Amino acid sequence: MEKTLRNIKNHVMTGISFMIPVVVAGGILQAIGVAICGTGISQMEGETLIWYVWKLGNLGMSLVVPVICAAIAYSIADRPAIAPGLILGFVCTYINAGFIGGILAAFFVGYFILFLKKNLKVPKTMQGLMPVLILPLLTTLVCGFLFFTVLGRPIAALIAWIVSALTNMQRGSRFLLGAILGALCGVDFGGPMSKTASTFANGLLVDGVAGPEAVKLVCCMIPSVGLAVSALLARKKYTRVERDSIKSAFVMGICMITEGCIPLAMNDPLRVIGASVIATTITGGVTYVLGIENYVTAGGWFIIPLSNKPLLMAAMVLMGGVIMGVILAVWKKPVNEDGGEAGLDIEGAADIDIEIEHL
Amino acid sequence: MNIVGVSACSAGIAHTYIVQEKLEKTAKAMGHSCKIETQGSIGVENQLTPEEIAAADIVLLAVDIKVSGADRFKGKPTVKVSTEVATKNPVGLIKSMEKALEK
DSSP: OHHHHHHHHHHHHHHHHHHHHHHHHHHHHHHHHHHHHOGGGGGOTTTOTHHHHHHHHHHHHTTHHHHHHHHHHHHHHOGGGHHHHHHHHHHHHHTTOHHHHHHHHHHHHHHHHHHHHHHOOOOGGGTTHIIIIIHHHHHHHHHHHHIIIIIHHHHHHHHHHHHHHHHHHTTSOHHHHHHHHHHHHHHSSSSHHHHHHHHHHHHHHHTTOOHHHHHHHHHHHHHHHHHHHHHHHOGGGSOHHHHHHHHHHHHHHHTTOGGGGHHHHHHSHHHHHHHHHHHHHHHHHHHHHTTOOOOOSSOGGGGGGGSSSHHHHHHHHHHHHHHHHHHHHHHSOOOOOOOOSSSOOTTTSOOOOOOEEEO | OEEEEEEEOSSSSSHHHHHHHHHHHHHHHTTOEEEEEEEETTEEESOOOHHHHHHOSEEEEEESSOOTTGGGGTTSEEEEEOHHHHHHOHHHHHHHHHHHHHO
16 A cells, blocks of 8 residues: 555656656746736737747646656556657646646556556567557547546536635635635645646636736745745754755746745655645735735746735745744754765664565 | 666756765765666766676665666666665665675
8 A cells, every 4th residue: 555655656756757847948938928028928929039938938838737647657657658648638738627637647548558568468460569559549549538528527627616616715805715825825836736726816817806816926936935944044954955955946936836845845744834834824815915916827036026016025925935934944853964974874774674676 | 785776856956866976975885886877857877887787786776756767677686765765874775785685
């Protein structure tokens, strides 16, 4: 059971490792376009060369779900899974099953291919056709068709339900909505929850409600700032490895790529996610109450000046970062780094439970 | 012991290389030879040659994600751990590998 869970985590992490460069390249190019030409950039084809920069990013971002889907499927079932994974990822985007759909589709594709490899016996002469023809074709047809017609629907419906539930909540207090949105953004660092909150905020933006978008932007920028603050306040509570990760997470965070925080959260989920959620919940509520608005969907620090209240928005990011940083700095346990180059404690090192396998 | 291995973390920018450095240094200090191939987001570096793999006593995979080219290690005794284990307690890891091989 534990091994299965670890395998699933491994597969998802493989997917994320392939996805991050796509999000980085696409997200930053898109943000540069918006930062220079404003939100109308999408309509500016032929007017400015910056449009090409923006469009490069825009096309890149449309690849995010296909890439994570293909990479997870590849992690499960190796190369034959890449093609069906990419196609299923596009299906998920098409039917609005998004990120959650993409991850589920990937497991479906991966295990389907493993199943076929094991159970589909073909004559020796046809062996060569398995990886190039039979596996990708059959998998894409079966999984794709099922996802399109049956399996993808509930996922799309689930996402639609979450969106409508959140929208109805808006009648309640503004603080509550901001707090919920903020908590969703702070809980999984660009994962499914954040993407759900983001979809909700982007959806409302289309209707001209730009408050939730600002909440999303602020709360997605908090975790990386918070980690940096806590590392400054309590340097000793992080290993050298972690401090290096925080540096890269902080730089990524400037561009609102929260995924850089994931390795830190994986090492100490309760404290990192706990502090993050507390900070984003409070700050999200306050941001929405203050009526901060933003019409840009992504871009990190660079799009703060495009907000209706830039100074307040910057203050909110800082406030959230400080709240999270202080909580973490106090809450985290000191670490003692072992295995330094000088004087290895060979006798004292604890044994590790390992298992020798023969691949 | 002659160790060859692969390190790879999810972001592929930091842990991958720290694991490599730690394992190679620790192994050397403990009197073993060790070469770790890094599979970071930049791609494969410090690549293992077929000869090195053939000469190895044990294969150590310190990875959080899928290893590319795992079939190179077919038939070799292989140990798989997370990068976290390898960074936190490399000495214990190598000691445990010695014991496991003796069995």
